[in-house]
Amino acid sequence: MIPSDWSQASVWLPLFFLGAMGFAMLSYVVLDGYDLGVGILLKRAGDADKDVMISSIGPFWDANETWLVLGVGILLVAFPFAHGIVLTELYLPVAIMLAGLILRGVSFDFRAKVNLAQKPLWNFLFYFGSLVTAVSQGVMIGRHIIGYESGVLGWVFAALVGICLPAGYALLGATWLIMKTEGSLQLRAISWARASLWLTGLGIALISAATPYFSPEIMSRWFSYPNILWLAPIPIATAFLFLITDRALHQLKANPSQREWLPFTATVAIFWLSFFGIAYSLFPYLIVDRMTVWQAAASTQSLWVIFWGAIVVLPTILAYTLFSYRIFKGKTQPLSYY
Numbered sequence: 001m002i003p004s005d006w007s008q009a010s011v012w013l014p015l016f017f018l019g020a021m022g023f024a025m026l027s028y029v030v031l032d033g034y035d036l037g038v039g040i041l042l043k044r045a046g047d048a049d050k051d052v053m054i055s056s057i058g059p060f061w062d063a064n065e066t067w068l069v070l071g072v073g074i075l076l077v078a079f080p081f082a083h084g085i086v087l088t089e090l091y092l093p094v095a096i097m098l099a100g101l102i103l104r105g106v107s108f109d110f111r112a113k114v115n116l117a118q119k120p121l122w123n124f125l126f127y128f129g130s131l132v133t134a135v136s137q138g139v140m141i142g143r144h145i146i147g148y149e150s151g152v153l154g155w156v157f158a159a160l161v162g163i164c165l166p167a168g169y170a171l172l173g174a175t176w177l178i179m180k181t182e183g184s185l186q187l188r189a190i191s192w193a194r195a196s197l198w199l200t201g202l203g204i205a206l207i208s209a210a211t212p213y214f215s216p217e218i219m220s221r222w223f224s225y226p227n228i229l230w231l232a233p234i235p236i237a238t239a240f241l242f243l244i245t246d247r248a249l250h251q252l253k254a255n256p257s258q259r260e261w262l263p264f265t266a267t268v269a270i271f272w273l274s275f276f277g278i279a280y281s282l283f284p285y286l287i288v289d290r291m292t293v294w295q296a297a298a299s300t301q302s303l304w305v306i307f308w309g310a311i312v313v314l315p316t317i318l319a320y321t322l323f324s325y326r327i328f329k330g331k332t333q334p335l336s337y338y
Contacts, residue, residue, distance in 0.1 A: 037173020
């Protein structure tokens with residue numbers, strides 16, 4: 001199942017692209033996750049706060065979505081055999097996600113151009129587009145984890161992930177706002193983060209408990225001896241990060257300027273650990289129990305061509321992302337980018 005000669009390009013090139021695709025998709029989930037979270041929280045804010053919330057994500061949100069394009073692009077060119085199956089199985093949630101992203105893009109600009117009477121409509125559409133996008137992404141993740149199981153329980157599991165992921169995005173968005181805002185909005189963001197924190201924790205716990213049910217191999221990987229011993233630090237560290245976040249939010253309620261960065265950093269770490277858990281559960285399959293990374297990969301000659309492009313494009317996108325966050329660091333200023 002897993003090749004033994006790692007010196008062969010036909011072995012390590014697919015792994016390189018798997019890692020690049022995983023990094024791109026994780027970057028998208030974290031970076032676009034917080035601005036989707038801000039959109040989901042928009043409905044709970046007052047009119048004045050809505051402008052500040054949008055301003056906090058304005059310089060970043062287009063660049064954040066670049067990671068999704070990169071991840072899907074790698075799937076298409078490096079793993080063409082899996083690409084067709086994945087998009088066929090996920091046709092409906094992908095279409096809904098694209099509709100949500102389009103709605104977000106339109107409402108993001110229109111809310112700043114229309115008269116005051118129409119602005120609440122576009123604020124609502126931005127919220128709705130963010131929620132639809134988050135739910136559809138959760139359904140896609142749930143469907144992929146269980147290998148596109150077609151039974152009722154498979155769809156129930158996908159729906160569960162679809163419900164839980166928006167809570168995780170709301171947590172990312174709220175902790176982002178804690179870093180980027182001040183005053184009453186920051187205090188509201190602390191309350192939103194505390195509410196989202198335990199919903200996210202409950203979702204992760206339920207998904208972690210349900211996933212092994214759908215795959216005996218995943219069950220064996222996590223719960224057989226001695227795997228259970230050396231994998232135990234992952235759920236323990238995740239629980240510890242939830243406690244750190246909760247403690248930090250309690251302290252921020254009393255002193256909003258104390259380590260504002262900590263809840264967001266801990267939340268990102270929770271997403272990283274969750275991603276590692278999913279990756280460990282699925283490897284070496286790109287499609288669970290159906291197609292391994294090497295079976296899904298393009299020819300070695302094609303991968304070499306793509307490789308030279310990837311080692312230029314990936315660092316460039318990463319450098320630009322880091323540069324933009326450095327330029328726009330600090331507290332959010334009033335809307336000025338339209």
